[in-house]
Amino acid sequence: MHRLIAGVLLSSLTACAVPKAAGAPLAPVERAWEVPTLELYSEWWRKTEECSGRKGDMNEVKFFAVDAPDGAIGLNGTVAHGWWVREGNRIYLPANALGEEWLVRHEMLHALLQRGSHPNKSFVGACHIASVAVWRDSTMRVDPENPQGS
Numbered sequence: 001m002h003r004l005i006a007g008v009l010l011s012s013l014t015a016c017a018v019p020k021a022a023g024a025p026l027a028p029v030e031r032a033w034e035v036p037t038l039e040l041y042s043e044w045w046r047k048t049e050e051c052s053g054r055k056g057d058m059n060e061v062k063f064f065a066v067d068a069p070d071g072a073i074g075l076n077g078t079v080a081h082g083w084w085v086r087e088g089n090r091i092y093l094p095a096n097a098l099g100e101e102w103l104v105r106h107e108m109l110h111a112l113l114q115r116g117s118h119p120n121k122s123f124v125g126a127c128h129i130a131s132v133a134v135w136r137d138s139t140m141r142v143d144p145e146n147p148q149g150s
Contacts, residue, residue: 031067032092041104048105051127054112061111062088065095084110102135120149 037058045058071094072079083092084107091107098104106129109122120142123130130143143149 032064035063035065035098037061037063038098040099041108044101044105045108048108048112048127048129052109052112052122053126056112058108060089061108062090063098064090064092065098066092068094069096071097082107084116086114086116102129102132105129118143118146118149123149 041063042058045056049055066073071081073081073083073092073094075083081094081097082103084090085092089111091104091111093100093103093107105127106123109127109129110116113119113122118130120130124134124140124143128134128138128140130149131145133145134140134143
């Protein structure tokens with residue numbers, strides 16, 4: 001039941017976001033800590049490189065866990081599942097979602113592309129990691145939560 005509730009909460013939030021304002025803090029919340037790169041992440045990184053056609057060095061990415069039991073991470077008034085922050089090439093994920101493949105790979109794709117937007121070609125068409133809905137139905141060509149891919 002706990003996983004079902006977490007899944008519903010995750011699917012109801014924005015897939016991710018990046019701070020647009022200059023001088024945004026590096027950590028989305030005070031309760032964040034760096035986590036070692038999980039071995040499984042290497043496999044997911046390779047899968048994300050393959051689907052996107054982009055190559056990158058995962059060792060240049062720092063992963064952070066955030067104490068966010070409801071799956072929501074806030075930054076400057078915006079709430080999201082996870083965050084990729086260009087400065088420092090950082091990925092922030094809820095501590096209880098570090099093993100959610102679609103979410104981790106979604107943020108990895110931001111790191112590979114080095115951009116905060118969600119082009120449908122990459123996030124939906126090629127990798128199917130735009131949102132939990134797209135992850136579950138790989139026949140989708142646009143993300144119903146973000147049809148413009150912004």
